[in-house]
Amino acid sequence: MNNPSRSDLSQDTLKRATPEGRAALSLFQLSPDRIHLNHGSYGAVPKVVAAEQDRWRAHIESNATGFFRDELPAELRRLAGIAAQRFGGKADDWVFCENATAAVNAVLSSFGLRDGDEVVTTSHAYGAVLKAMRIWAQRFGAHVAVAQIPLVVESEDEIVAAIEKAFSPRTRLLVVDHITSATAMVFPVARIVKAAHARDIAVLVDGAHAPGHVPLNVEAIGADWYTGNAHKWLFAPKGCGLLWTAPAHQAHTLPVVLSHGSPHGYTQAFDWIGTRDVTPWLCFDAAARFHDAHGGESLMARNRMLAADASERLAAELGMRITAPLTMRGAMACLTQRPSPIGNESAASFITRIRECCGAIVSAYVFEDAFCIRISAQIYNAMPDYDALAQAFPVAMQQCLK
DSSP states (O other): OOOOSSOHHHHHHHHHSOHHHHHHHTTBOOOTTSEEOOHHHHOOOBHHHHHHHHHHHHHHHHSHHHIIIIIHHHHHHHHHHHHHHHHSSOGGGEEEESOHHHHHHHHHHHSOOOTTOEEEEETTSOHHHHHHHHHHHHHHTOEEEEEOOOSSOSOHHHHHHHHHHHOOTTEEEEEEESBOTTTOOBOOHHHHHHHHHTTTOEEEEEETTOTTTSOOOHHHHTOSEEEEETTTSSOOOTTOEEEEEOGGGGGGOOOSSOOTTGGGOHHHHHHOSSSOOOHHHHTHHHHHHHHHHTTTHHHHHHHHHHHHHHHHHHHHHHTOEESSOGGGOOSEEEEEESSOSSOHHHHHHHHHHHHHHHOEEOEEEEETTEEEEEEEOOTTOOHHHHHHHHHHHHHHHHHHHO
16 A cells, blocks of 8 residues: 555545645744644644744853853743733742653752651643652652543533542542643633642642643642643743742752752752753743744634534544543643544554545544544644544544454
8 A cells, every 4th residue: 555645545635735824834944745634632832932942042052151140040930920920929939941741840849748648630631740640659658649530521510529539538639630631621720729739738730731722820720739731732942841830839849850959949950950952941931932922822712613513523424532621621622532443552543544545644542442633723724634534533442354
């Protein structure tokens, strides 16, 4: 079988793509020979932001000693102030880190778990975070309890009730997603935090997908810690994560890597760990300005509507179910088929088959014995992209079943 980089099907998609979509794609370094439907996993860096990162790299290399000693501390605090303006809180509440997983590990290592304590999370928690929770809990003699969330939910009440049911007198910390990776659900985090705090349980919200994806006000959410990635939906380079810590917890919240700044408090501990590539953080402002210039909140709303329309069409054409109602979805959607007709290995093959059939890049996997496809909607996407996926799906699945 001939497998060109793009089939006739995807060539038709390119012809049907809107001029606006083609123009938006040209703003990124993304290959025009693919249909990019997986923005949620790794994001995409606009060309202007990549140029800003190159400018910072050249500037740092021109005088690294002066930069790290004299410029970086003030620049990071300036950028933290921009984060506070966008997402709530004060500049001194915000620090930068490599990603949300690094921030979660920082909180877990700093929290002060004791023998017999319990940490609660959900069955939809991000895999790397769940692994980290179990390792840190084991080190301190604590236990991880998992609240079982249905694969498909009808309302926020189901989420809150399942989490409350998992609490016990030993529970001291809840780690909960804002937007789940596996099922693309937007959890009612403010309600969840309120329920946990009523039982004197601290809350860390893993908002890896939230910045630039949904409107965000960390103070309104009310958690003890909130972490998110700017390199997914806010267009920053890979490696631009953020951590917000409530003032009451800042004195004892430190990064996993303890270095020069650690004895001097929360912000300095994270700002000054040692020599590393800080250019993703330095591009936070440029990425945020790009997001604003292309719509800001209206872009988020546009992406949400496109994901809604696309997922409804795909669900109808493919006979699949969407994991959450519209009120609990953002610019991603997860479609499921249970039981899964294929296993994990074949799901990986499905990703390849879809790419060969129509050039689409999608996230596909088996989760809780269901076959799942997660789609994303971003500025460079239009409905013909999802039509191509729908047309290629039966062919790719049939190839996987052989």
